[in-house]
Amino acid sequence: MNSPVNQIKERLTIEEVVSSYIPLVKVGNTLKAKCPFHNEKTPSFFVSNERKSYYCFGCSKGGDIFSFVEEFEGLDFKGALKLLAEKANINLNDFQVENTDEKDNLFKVMEEATRFFEKNLSLNPEALKYLKSRGLEENTISEFRLGFAKDEWRDLVTYLVGKGFSHEIILRAGLIKKKDENEKNYDRTYDRFRFRIMFPIMDSSSRVIAFSGRYLGPDKGEMTPAKYLNSPETPIFSKSEVLYGLHKAKDSIRKNNFSILVEGQMDLLLSHQIGFKNTVATSGTAMTGEVLTKDKNVSNLGLVRRLSPNIIIAFDGDKAGLSATERASKIALNLGMDVKITKLQEGIDPADFIKEYDKEEWKKVIKNSKHIIEFILNNILDEFKSDPRKIGKLIREKVLPYVLLLQSGIDMNFFLRLISEKSGISIDALTQDLDTLSLEQKNNFKNNETVNPFIPSKEENLEDRERKILNYLIGMIFWQKEKDEHNNELIKIIKYLETILNQDLYTFLLNNKINKEELVFKTEEFYSNKEEGFVWGDLTDMLKELKILSLSKKAKDMENDLNNIDVFKEFNLIKIQIEDIKNGRFNFE
Numbered sequence: 001m002n003s004p005v006n007q008i009k010e011r012l013t014i015e016e017v018v019s020s021y022i023p024l025v026k027v028g029n030t031l032k033a034k035c036p037f038h039n040e041k042t043p044s045f046f047v048s049n050e051r052k053s054y055y056c057f058g059c060s061k062g063g064d065i066f067s068f069v070e071e072f073e074g075l076d077f078k079g080a081l082k083l084l085a086e087k088a089n090i091n092l093n094d095f096q097v098e099n100t101d102e103k104d105n106l107f108k109v110m111e112e113a114t115r116f117f118e119k120n121l122s123l124n125p126e127a128l129k130y131l132k133s134r135g136l137e138e139n140t141i142s143e144f145r146l147g148f149a150k151d152e153w154r155d156l157v158t159y160l161v162g163k164g165f166s167h168e169i170i171l172r173a174g175l176i177k178k179k180d181e182n183e184k185n186y187d188r189t190y191d192r193f194r195f196r197i198m199f200p201i202m203d204s205s206s207r208v209i210a211f212s213g214r215y216l217g218p219d220k221g222e223m224t225p226a227k228y229l230n231s232p233e234t235p236i237f238s239k240s241e242v243l244y245g246l247h248k249a250k251d252s253i254r255k256n257n258f259s260i261l262v263e264g265q266m267d268l269l270l271s272h273q274i275g276f277k278n279t280v281a282t283s284g285t286a287m288t289g290e291v292l293t294k295d296k297n298v299s300n301l302g303l304v305r306r307l308s309p310n311i312i313i314a315f316d317g318d319k320a321g322l323s324a325t326e327r328a329s330k331i332a333l334n335l336g337m338d339v340k341i342t343k344l345q346e347g348i349d350p351a352d353f354i355k356e357y358d359k360e361e362w363k364k365v366i367k368n369s370k371h372i373i374e375f376i377l378n379n380i381l382d383e384f385k386s387d388p389r390k391i392g393k394l395i396r397e398k399v400l401p402y403v404l405l406l407q408s409g410i411d412m413n414f415f416l417r418l419i420s421e422k423s424g425i426s427i428d429a430l431t432q433d434l435d436t437l438s439l440e441q442k443n444n445f446k447n448n449e450t451v452n453p454f455i456p457s458k459e460e461n462l463e464d465r466e467r468k469i470l471n472y473l474i475g476m477i478f479w480q481k482e483k484d485e486h487n488n489e490l491i492k493i494i495k496y497l498e499t500i501l502n503q504d505l506y507t508f509l510l511n512n513k514i515n516k517e518e519l520v521f522k523t524e525e526f527y528s529n530k531e532e533g534f535v536w537g538d539l540t541d542m543l544k545e546l547k548i549l550s551l552s553k554k555a556k557d558m559e560n561d562l563n564n565i566d567v568f569k570e571f572n573l574i575k576i577q578i579e580d581i582k583n584g585r586f587n588f589e
């Protein structure tokens, strides 16, 4: 039977998959984009429908639709398979499931727990009443699969064991706790989540990977459990790789070209409920300022950034909310995002606001959001109207550090002028302060610009130069081979190359772990618009130079043994050969 992977590949082109994430531009026969996997100003990311693959010259990432989705969404292969199967309208249940590993079992136990909590909620009027009192509709509750954990110690674990899950896997999933770390007896484990509304956190292929639980029980004074309790990190849950609601938000973020970041689940749910589906929430997760996490997966905000560089942060309007806003802004700015902030009255969070007012009012709040620099500047100017010296000090301490995080000189200029106009401080003074600050803390961003990989520089040593030419030749050979037009010439070239290499080409590729796909892409990029004669002329030149290099290397190895008459004779022959080739007597046929 045709595997699901093959069926999906038949139904989806690489172009439609990639372009559902990032805009592709057609240049001649090639499709280009700015690479989603590294920061760049000019596009070096190429997509080939013919070869069903993509390749980036800047960061060397390449592959097919599956590796693209894995990389972009930060999913494992099975997660990517699930997403692409849905896209291609293929039912994975029609195919036999291969042997399962630990992660599969963790996904299964989380799914079963989610169902259990969902059922609990439907049978618990009190919990449902609470959710409705917060403004949630049935649809939203079921769409986000909210649930309820009863006020019992072993409710979930008893159910899951009854369903055939081992204590070990339930524990690994973070659903139960041991009374004591060293406890061997699983009878002494208990449910982590009790008396809580359960919010499942899902990965971008909608698999439940964690829970955030909100306490719903009575106030017990100092003995009251924490209001929010989150799953611990597990093999399927890394706090820095996911945001709450991202699985439902990603399409809308891309389409609207901005995201809205809120703090709480309720903020997110109400926001989605009134149609702002480009909203994600930080609750139960953690943000990092790196695109990649320590496990080399894409970070939560890194993924949001790939979908759109524009983000609006809508946190609570209180002091804690403000400092969380500043922290999140710095992270987003570090990722090169454009950050705006909404202004809410103190003590009001987005959920309260949306419930109190309506969609149109929320739209206004979003529309009136201000760039983080202007937002903080306005706060300072409002608060210290009558104290210009204090304002100057605060601008240096609280505003200029954000200016330094801007990745564009034009933006920096724009905001310096804005600060100057609003505060009355001269641009010169601001620039001076900025320079001092810059010396103290500015990070040096590495420049990722790429260079033409095929121009061997003259200063290179023989090995490097030889390697570059070989790469070129291999790319050229396999590129031409795909065209199926110059087979006779190619066979001759390959034969000649093999005499230089002293082994057959495929063995050489294998031994040197050469990825010919990558080389074909490079060659195609640099030669696809050139004339045929030019391409073949270059090819001959490269072959010629490679031969000279290989002879020179041989001669060099002999230099220490020139006392030996046989070596001396051969050395001279090689020198003559080299001269001959240089003088145009070169024929690879």
Ligand SMILES: [Zn+2]
Binding pocket: 035, 036, 037, 038, 045, 056, 057, 058, 059, 060, 061
């Ligand atoms: Zn790249």
